[in-house]
Amino acid sequence: xxxxSPKSIHSIVESKGAALPINIREELYQKLxxxxxxxxxxxxxxxxxxxxxxxxxxGALIEPGEAVGTVAAQSMGxxxxxxTLNTFHYAGVAExxxxxGLPRIIELVDARKNPSTPIMMVYLDEEHRYDKKKAExxxxxIEGTTILNLAQSITTDIINLEIIVDIEPERLEKSxxxxxxxxxxxxxxxxxxxxxxxxxxxxxxxxxxxxxxxLRKIAEKVKSHRLKGLSGVNKTVVRxxxxxxxxxxxxxxxxxxxxxxxxxxTRTRTNNIHEIAEVLGVEAARNAIVEEIVNTMQEQxxxxxxxxxxxxxxxMTLNGTVKAIGRxxxxxxxxxxxxxxxxxxxxxxxFEAAERGESxxxxxxxxxxxxxxxxxxxxxxxxxxxRLPIQPxxxx
Amino acid sequence: xxxxxxxNIFDHELVPEHRILSDEEKAELLKKYNIKLSQLPQIKxxxxxxxxxxxxxxxxxxxKRKSPTAGxxxxxxxxxxx
Numbered sequence: 001x002x003x004x005s006p007k008s009i010h011s012i013v014e015s016k017g018a019a020l021p022i023n024i025r026e027e028l029y030q031k032l033x034x035x036x037x038x039x040x041x042x043x044x045x046x047x048x049x050x051x052x053x054x055x056x057x058x059g060a061l062i063e064p065g066e067a068v069g070t071v072a073a074q075s076m077g078x079x080x081x082x083x084t085l086n087t088f089h090y091a092g093v094a095e096x097x098x099x100x101g102l103p104r105i106i107e108l109v110d111a112r113k114n115p116s117t118p119i120m121m122v123y124l125d126e127e128h129r130y131d132k133k134k135a136e137x138x139x140x141x142i143e144g145t146t147i148l149n150l151a152q153s154i155t156t157d158i159i160n161l162e163i164i165v166d167i168e169p170e171r172l173e174k175s176x177x178x179x180x181x182x183x184x185x186x187x188x189x190x191x192x193x194x195x196x197x198x199x200x201x202x203x204x205x206x207x208x209x210x211x212x213x214x215l216r217k218i219a220e221k222v223k224s225h226r227l228k229g230l231s232g233v234n235k236t237v238v239r240x241x242x243x244x245x246x247x248x249x250x251x252x253x254x255x256x257x258x259x260x261x262x263x264x265x266t267r268t269r270t271n272n273i274h275e276i277a278e279v280l281g282v283e284a285a286r287n288a289i290v291e292e293i294v295n296t297m298q299e300q301x302x303x304x305x306x307x308x309x310x311x312x313x314x315x316m317t318l319n320g321t322v323k324a325i326g327r328x329x330x331x332x333x334x335x336x337x338x339x340x341x342x343x344x345x346x347x348x349x350x351f352e353a354a355e356r357g358e359s360x361x362x363x364x365x366x367x368x369x370x371x372x373x374x375x376x377x378x379x380x381x382x383x384x385x386x387r388l389p390i391q392p393x394x395x396x
Numbered sequence: 397x398x399x400x401x402x403x404n405i406f407d408h409e410l411v412p413e414h415r416i417l418s419d420e421e422k423a424e425l426l427k428k429y430n431i432k433l434s435q436l437p438q439i440k441x442x443x444x445x446x447x448x449x450x451x452x453x454x455x456x457x458x459x460k461r462k463s464p465t466a467g468x469x470x471x472x473x474x475x476x477x478x
Binding site for chain 1: 408409410411412414438439443444445446459464465466468469473476
């Protein structure tokens with residue numbers, strides 16, 4: 001009998017093991033090849049092995065009715081008690097602060113609109129990736145620069161009603177701007193004031209400022225006016241990562257940064273989940289949630305099975321938007337009044353439900369725990385109906 | 397060079413492949429899992445990925461997800477109006 005070719009083993013695995021996920025099929029195939037070399041397997045044997053593997057796999061699947069959500073909650077909750085409560089520096093970038101540990105997990109699960117420390121990791125395209133000078137050039141395009149960033153001192157002249165700004169030449173050079181640029185930019189943005197440049201000194205003269213408070217108001221506006229870069233991005237740091245240079249930014253503006261010349265838009269990312277959902281869609285946001293939680297856990301030296309995290313991320317993105325886990329998100333959207341009331345702000349939920357005349361069919365888990373009935377979980381999911389034996393008619 | 401070309405979101409690492417199901421595939425899917433359309437997870441019509449595909453409310457999107465446990469698996473979302 002001719003020996004089995006690898007190709008025919010592959011086709012057996014593909015046809016008989018169609019129920020297996022692709023990773024397991026691949027692993028099974030590799031193992032079969034290995035054993036085929038040693039033992040010269042017959043076709044029947046290969047088929048039997050694949051059948052056995054499928055049975056084993058199906059036995060390992062989660063059963064219907066398993067309380068996966070509770071298991072996920074416990075699996076993530078317990079390790080989080082061991083996390084630090086502090087904000088630490090980001091690994092490798094000491095200059096940029098990043099929220100890590102428990103606060104970060106809470107932030108993710110609460111789906112906050114703005115993380116407390118938004119950062120972006122900006123990857124660069126082929127041309128700018130390997131050269132520090134070129135990377136810094138891109139960083140300068142991204143970094144938002146204001147007068148405040150460049151100034152050495154800002155003084156208010158009360159007598160002449162002027163604001164005098166001394167620009168630090170070094171910083172000016174680093175930012176790639178000139179005094180003329182600044183004057184031009186400010187002139188086009190502010191119609192209410194005149195700008196005069198003298199060496200490295202900028203004098204701001206409001207056209208009509210009778211009171212000191214007017215002067216202060218204008219001063220504030222001028223100080224924080226963005227001269228270049230992206231809004232929301234305050235600081236950039238160029239760091240080597242492997243062979244290439246990556247720009248880390250404090251502050252995030254994902255939509256705009258993808259359009260900046262020199263940026264590789266396929267790898268650049270932000271830690272603001274909502275920005276990802278807006279620019280790349282929910283599916284990308286789901287992936288980002290999983291990744292962020294896994295990274296945060298890992299950074300703390302904790303290991304949680306991804307399946308729990310994937311479940312959380314799937315629930316958060318179930319209706320196409322990123323929703324929090326909590327009374328404003330998933331729990332708040334529950335159909336059952338009692339389930340909502342059992343979670344938070346009990347009375348408010350009950351009052352509102354009474355006002356609307358809601359009814360509760362008691363089909364969920366929480367409601368049934370609350371009233372002390374069997375819970376529809378595991379074996380409690382199964383309902384038994386029995387037909388009574390037909391009584392033989394008594395003969396008279 | 398890169399600035400001229402419009403960036404396609406499907407090129408981003410975080411975005412998995414999306415595909416619109418045909419009517420036959422839709423029926424098959426609902427039969428396979430024994431579910432109604434309303435039981436599927438949703439995706440907004442204004443989602444960038446949906447807009448890129450040009451899907452309409454009522455379409456089912458098949459998402460080819462990469463998973464560390466299963467390798468590749470398929471997830472389905474129904475397009476809904478916002």
